[in-house]
Amino acid sequence: MASVVEVRDLAFSYTGRAADAIFRDVCFSVGPGDVFFLLGPNGTGKTTLLKCLSNVLQGWQGAILLDGNDISSMRPSDVAKGIGYVPQNQVPGFPFLVRDIVIMGRAPHLNVFSSPASRDRLIAHRAMETVGILGLADRPCTTLSGGEWQLALIARALAQEPGILVLDEPTSHLDMGNQVKILRVVKALAQSGLGIIVASHFPDHAFITATEAAILNHEHIVQKGPPDEVVTGVNLRQAYGVDVKVLYVGEGVGRKACFPTLADF
């Protein structure tokens, strides 16, 4: 299902006072096939922003429009049918099987008193197939590696059958192989028509998958545009406080990558 999410002048504060806003004046929009990459230093509110988008946090200022409807006036289950959220790695309390976790994505489609039926199991099965974890279906989630758990959470979000997918630092804490695996899945999902919003600590990854990149810093989106224009030495210096060279790597790579210069090391 193709969807567009549009964020207009979004601001959020945990205290409810405008002066304490974590961020303000945030505007962007994501449609089918887009991969919107949100960069920025630790603690600038990337996670908070994603939680507003996925209805985890409420009470923001501004508007978040899902296909033209403000999500603050939609039923939570309808928002969850449109926007799937993949939270940052967290350890589950009980050893639920992977298939039991993935099928939880069917929640917005079921009423309070019902449990998943065969149709829901089929959709969960397809979601696991899409991200390539069918073989893990009967494993307790407590035995998964970080990468496997991340894929299970993506499958759960896909089982919601959303048009928009929101991922919070999906490649943090993962080894290089698993990072590439996640990026590959993200790219494939975008190609299949999902709109994707990713918060990340890896500017390099913007060159691999993003169609648009933005930097959240000092309460605002300070840069926004094509990855080539946003992920630059000057902007990274401003965001992270270190000197970075963004170089094109030819031979066998064929894309840009970021290198801290470490001049004063």
Next chain:
Amino acid sequence: MPGREKRIGVGVGSGRLLLLLTLLLVAVAMVSLMLGQLRIPPGQIVRILASPFFPVERTWTPTIESVLFQVRLPRLLAGILVGAGLSVSGAAFQGLFRNPLVSDHILGVSAGAGLGAALAILFFGNIAAIQGLSFAFGLLAVVMTYGLSRVYRTTPVLMLVLAGIIVAAFFSAATSLLKYIADPVNNMPSIVFWLLGSLNNASNKDMIVVSPMIVVGVVVLLLIRWRINLLAMGEEDARALGVDTGRVRAAIIICATMISAASVSIGGIIGWIGLVIPHIGRILVGPDNKRLLPVVTLIGAAYLVVVDTIARTAMETEIPIGILTALVGAPIFAYLLRKNRSGW
């Protein structure tokens, strides 16, 4: 170990396991009706039970019939309902609080009920007052816990736990004060015995009042049991999945409190069931509440019937059931932890 746990869960079909547990409950109930100072043979029990509905020749004395209908049957029913109720609310709370060591008492219901019973023993001294006040104070304690937790804006589940500790401490202290000032010959032993728990006072009249509350609580928890899985993933995940977490949480708390308060009012404080039975259930079918809660309902019912039968037949005088559930439950729990090292 996790692989093994899975195989057990999938190996015994869920339906067949439920049938097996139902048969176990029926068998246990039959034995419980048989045993006591007056032994009633199983054939006779069946015939007496059938007599109100079918023309059966009366080959038994009115005493036997009265023992069965007025004493053992209501007590059996109390055992089944309290056992099932406390186990299901324990399992639901463990999901809600994302902690397998939580039991049905975490929000202060038993501490509140204890104070209510102590007050009733001191000032009224009759069973109706004890049952009424313990129920009312059990509810009051949970309402206070819930209200206190709402004062703070963040992390509602953690605040519930902390508020529960605060409220329980307050009510327990008040109960201790009453014990201290109570007449040490009559009132104090009554309070102490009541706090230890017993189904001795369960009468048909009580069961008519209490049964609907426990049954409704258990049925609602069974109906929303898949949603408890979602809450067990955490508040934020559940919200992102479109769950109205506040409402589901309130529904679980209301049901569990109704069950616990009703149970405490007829049986006093019976611990360890809400903690141990869900663990046994998880070993059999895994942590998925969709399969777990029905299994827990049946095991809990059978378990308390067994324990209560031991409580009233093992010695000349009755052993308080709260002592037995702890005495039996603690070693079982210790064993389960050893066996189930890999996870809950």
